[in-house]
Amino acid sequence: MGKIKGITSFIFYNLPSLSFVGIVIFIPFLITLYRSFFKFRIGSFEILNFTGFRNYLWIIGDSTFQISFINSLIIGFAVPLPSVLIALLVAALCNQRFRGNSLVLSLVVSAWAAPAVIAGRVWKIFFQPHGLISLLGSYVGLCDPSYTMLADPKFALLSVIIVSIWKFSPFATLIILGGMRTISPELYEAARIDGASYRDTFLKITLPLIGR
Structure with a gap:
């Protein structure tokens, strides 16, 4: 009943x-x-x-559909792993106590919460001629300041992958950080008493527990 x-x-x-x-x-x-x-x-x-x-x-x-399908597969395989790795590193950083921790976390949240239209406009400014990307490339001798990455068939897909990683990494960071903060501090304290390094505690305590 x-x-x-x-x-x-x-x-x-x-x-x-x-x-x-x-x-x-x-x-x-x-x-x-x-x-x-x-x-x-x-x-x-x-x-x-x-x-x-x-x-x-x-x-x-249709050839256009075939190219779009292949590009979608490439993005689908290229974005998740770097996003998770970056998120793991940033979450591990934010999980430590240091001055400026709140600022770093605020920047992470703001990047994730930024509307897609605004984020797209900002990245368009970066990729346009004489933008941040082309200026940095010209500074190290890789390209001309008027170079447009989005107009280059060789690097247009890479541009989309970079922006996608930037957009999805903060969300993954918040999820991983939430998992890290549920781990009991007593486990880390016991590991330090036994002489475990930060690397050991991260590999043998943090990773296994957030992966459960």
Whole structure:
């Protein structure tokens, strides 16, 4: 009886959010999936004729889609690992007691909380001709001050990866830092009494416990 009551309460309290998800996400997804098998004009609700899988075959054979798909895979594999490694280092730094700890943490949070539009504008200024990136590159003799990284096919994808790492690292930092601060200080104190170095405590206490 109690189990049934718990299930009923769960459904009752989550019904508003589930209804919202269904209206905003699930129903449009089904409509889009249905219309993908038909030929229709963009911006119009008029469906012309059934095409089957012809639309899917066309998009798979499109060279622009293929390049976009490959670039998405590259970004998907290139961003997570550096983001987590950077987040791990920054979280380990913020977990220490030192003057300026709050400032570092505030900078991390502000980078994560910055709206995508503002962050995009700032990075666009960095990458544009005579921007920060091109000026630093010209200072060390790598490029001309008028060089535009985003306009270079060789480095445009790298630019996106750099910005993505910058955007996702702070969020990962907050999660990892939250895990670090749940670890009991008594474990570190016992390790120090036994003569363990910071490296030993990090590898044998911090990493295993935040990974649980």
